[in-house]
Amino acid sequence: MSKKYKKIVNGQIATPYRIINGGQLLFADGKIEELSEGNIDAPDAEIIDAEGHYVSPGFIDIHVHGGGNADFMDDSVDAFCRVANTHAKYGTTAMLPTVLTSTKEAIIRSLQVYEQAQKAVTQGARFLGVHIEGPYLSMEQRGAQDPRYIRDPDPEEYFDILNSSTAIRRWSVAPEKSGALTFGRILCERGILPSIAHTDAIYDDVIRAFEHGYSLATHFYSAMSGVSRRDAYRYGGVVESAFLIDEMDVEIIADGKHLPAELLRLIYKHKGPEHIALITDAMRAAAMPEGTSMLGSLEDGIAVIVEDGVAKLPDRTAFAGSTATADRLVRTMVTQADVPLVDAIRMISATPARIIGVNDVLGSLVQGKQADVVIFDKDIVVRKTIIQGDVVYDREYQSLPA
Incomplete structure (x- = not known):
């Protein structure tokens, strides 16, 4: 079965030490595949537009x-x-x-x-x-x-x-x-x-x-x-x-x-x-x-x-x-x-x-770790919550999807 890729674009991606402006994050099957300061070539990926907001673990x-x-x-x-x-x-x-x-x-x-x-x-x-x-x-x-x-x-x-x-x-x-x-x-x-x-x-x-x-x-x-x-x-x-x-x-x-x-x-x-x-x-x-x-x-x-x-x-x-x-x-x-x-x-x-000893799989946006991601705006208001690659909350809909 082929992987179903998702790609976050147009985000300010937070690492433990810096913010990557305009970065992209690619994940599939619940895990992070790649983080880049530039474009990630994944033509079949579902696009999630961060709209210039922060992308955080x-x-x-x-x-x-x-x-x-x-x-x-x-x-x-x-x-x-x-x-x-x-x-x-x-x-x-x-x-x-x-x-x-x-x-x-x-x-x-x-x-x-x-x-x-x-x-x-x-x-x-x-x-x-x-x-x-x-x-x-x-x-x-x-x-x-x-x-x-x-x-x-x-x-x-x-x-x-x-x-x-x-x-x-x-x-x-x-x-x-x-x-x-x-x-x-x-x-x-x-x-x-x-x-x-x-x-x-x-x-x-x-x-x-x-x-x-x-x-x-x-x-x-x-x-x-x-x-x-x-x-x-x-x-x-x-x-x-x-x-x-x-x-x-x-x-x-x-x-x-x-x-x-x-x-x-x-x-x-x-x-x-x-x-x-x-x-x-x-x-x-x-x-x-x-x-x-x-x-x-x-x-x-x-x-x-x-x-x-x-x-x-x-x-x-x-x-x-x-x-x-x-x-x-x-x-x-x-x-x-x-x-x-x-x-x-x-x-x-x-x-x-x-x-608590889970930093091998959680806590940062690193290749191989689980795709747990939060997108929030400049006022630190959460726009999207992603758990293991799935969007579980989207502020646009004000609820967790059914």
């Missing part, structure tokens, strides 16, 4: 809970598909569905539904595995995580969870918790990324955690320790530790709410685009009108208020997840943090792909 969101009024803890295939379809409209082509702190039974149930949903999603963002956030977190830094279920790592429990599914890609843990270091080593042995999250750790804790495989800081600055006093002495927290450990990666919620522009600039200055992943941390209210919503499942979640472009606890004492979409992250980094567009794209594509 697909956005990869490695921390997302929901969107479109659905949450991954709703425990239905329909909810998984709705989240995937919602975020595809905003440029996300691949994601790590994230489950919250809950009971062992609820976590295992979400993993089982994920495995069913992975086969059902045909048009939305593809799933790359599951991210478990909690329940082994600091009570003092719990944020909107449900305190009823926060606990120390329990081998009997986490082995049951680990043995229930091969879908787990990363697990966010407070490394100062009793047993967390051993747990990190076990995760690494299984090819699962341990992340530092919702933590009151100090520098010594972080160093030991890094030595046990904790190489990523979950939603950096949010729900984690900074400089603190203990018995009159000052100690560096997780924030300072991540800056000092050059090799440590960080993910940031660049929604313009969780972190002000000056902190976004500080993180970019010290960690660079090669160690920063942009994440939505989106909950079900993403791409929905503001008002009341739920964090987590509809049956057992936490009521929140969505206002000013972010979800908050009802007493407004803390944020309760973001309502961001991936395009908003890129836009925030460019317009508020003054980050070059090529670096902002790298932080939502190549860097997260490398962090």
Whole structure:
């Protein structure tokens, strides 16, 4: 069977290091065949005119809970598909569905539904595995995580969870918790990324955690320790530790709410685009009108208020997840943090792909990699989303094709 070629023309193509003006991109059978600064000779190719807009690698969101009024803890295939379809409209082509702190039974149930949903999603963002956030977190830094279920790592429990599914890609843990270091080593042995999250750790804790495989800081600055006093002495927290450990990666919620522009600039200055992943941390209210919503499942979640472009606890004492979409992250980094567009794209594509170990097939527009592409305009409004060579969203029609 002959290949069916598609060619993107008249685009500003983003590589990890530069923009190629007027470039062309050829792909077939879901994979990139060629990228060129000039014409690519493919007379039978279907032409996709980028109309002078930017052509970017697909956005990869490695921390997302929901969107479109659905949450991954709703425990239905329909909810998984709705989240995937919602975020595809905003440029996300691949994601790590994230489950919250809950009971062992609820976590295992979400993993089982994920495995069913992975086969059902045909048009939305593809799933790359599951991210478990909690329940082994600091009570003092719990944020909107449900305190009823926060606990120390329990081998009997986490082995049951680990043995229930091969879908787990990363697990966010407070490394100062009793047993967390051993747990990190076990995760690494299984090819699962341990992340530092919702933590009151100090520098010594972080160093030991890094030595046990904790190489990523979950939603950096949010729900984690900074400089603190203990018995009159000052100690560096997780924030300072991540800056000092050059090799440590960080993910940031660049929604313009969780972190002000000056902190976004500080993180970019010290960690660079090669160690920063942009994440939505989106909950079900993403791409929905503001008002009341739920964090987590509809049956057992936490009521929140969505206002000013972010979800908050009802007493407004803390944020309760973001309502961001991936395009908003890129836009925030460019317009508020003054980050070059090529670096902002790298932080939502190549860097997260490398962090979760899929950079051999995703994250950049390179021959042989999957044809996951986003076309967006100068205002970073998504015009088309292409997943494995198929146009799954076209702004002209304002929907995913049937």
